[in-house]
Amino acid sequence: MLWSLLFCSLIASFNTESIQLNGTETNQSSIYEDGNKLKYTSDRAVDGDVDICTNTVEEMNSWWRIDLMGVYRISSIQIFNKPSTHSDISGAEIYIGYSPEFNRTADLKFETIGNFQIGNWNNFTSNGNVSGRYITVIYPKEKPLVLCEVKINGTKEESPFMLIQENKTWEEALSYCRAQNMDLASIFDANTQTLVELEAMKATTDFVWLGLGHICILDFWFWVNDHCLTFEYWALESGTDVCDVSAAMEKNGEHHWHKKNADQQLNFICAK
Structure with missing residues (x-):
């Protein structure tokens, strides 16, 4: 009986769900535009299509940010990039915080991306104790930041x-x-x-x-x-x-x- 209660409590503590990103707001440090005048805007990373990507220009500390329009306790973040130029974002950093300002000192670092796997979902997890409204991916190199699709899992904090x-x-x-x-x-x-x-x-x-x-x-x-x-x-x-x-x-x-x-x-x- 004791073990079953413990098991149920563990399930409850990690009972997170996929956050619906429709209605959220995204932004990025710059927008790449190809020869056909197609703009690789920030919303392309949450449109549900892994073949449509966002892309900044080549710059130092390029970034992408999402406003979840609520406070969430984040359990995992998943990123997919299809094979293309600049798809490898190894070395990029993920931050979670409460301010939209580009100020990493005010945010908590969620993950430093190590060996990024192109063509696969890369899953970054936490113990569920990381909370915030804004999630930012920063590339601390002089390169473009490419994100084809981002998924976020967590639990929304009810407002008092x-x-x-x-x-x-x-x-x-x-x-x-x-x-x-x-x-x-x-x-x-x-x-x-x-x-x-x-x-x-x-x-x-x-x-x-x-x-x-x-x-x-x-x-x-x-x-x-x-x-x-x-x-x-x-x-x-x-x-x-x-x-x-x-x-x-x-x-x-x-x-x-x-x-x-x-x-x-x-x-x-x-x-x-």
């Missing part, structure tokens, strides 16, 4: 946040969330920042209220759930610490935090 598409002041938003046995959203790290970003993108206002308030007399910022302000993502032009301000996140762009007059009426995000 909920966007409310009603316009309220910061105090009204806080009262609304608490009346629903929730609270205004607090952000502790890059993971929760990303989950809130995904909710903010659905807003009908340009900014959304967060659960980050300001005590004027002490010049002190605080999360409404009493969590310490250990992670910050302020916009450079977010203004000075004045009275009657609270924090709001950008709907678009880099989703930085801004100091806004607390009497403004904005959409807001509750923590379930």
Whole structure:
């Protein structure tokens, strides 16, 4: 009985599935164009056809990136390249992270590709503890990066946040969330920042209220759930610490935090 329970728990812990890449966004460092004006764009690596490939120009640190439009715990990544010029991408590196910026120091290296097998699926696995929204393949050489098809397996992280598409002041938003046995959203790290970003993108206002308030007399910022302000993502032009301000996140762009007059009426995000 004990062994059967252990076996079932192991199956559950590795119960991942193929991530549907329809609706995701891809990008790459440059686009190769052949003599027939055919452009080898980034989306060709996730179109389901192993004979249609993406291709950058020859450059140093060429890269390809996918935005999964969610936070996933990644169990494996598979890459297939058909036989052609530059198909061997041995030495390329795979990174997983939360930021779309081309900054490898902010991402976790998932794999350095060793002996890449052309004409076969190359499978790169993890223990399931690697999470992120963006997956980037970087070629740290002065060569083009070619990817014919990419498959990704993993488990989507359920968001603990909920966007409310009603316009309220910061105090009204806080009262609304608490009346629903929730609270205004607090952000502790890059993971929760990303989950809130995904909710903010659905807003009908340009900014959304967060659960980050300001005590004027002490010049002190605080999360409404009493969590310490250990992670910050302020916009450079977010203004000075004045009275009657609270924090709001950008709907678009880099989703930085801004100091806004607390009497403004904005959409807001509750923590379930």
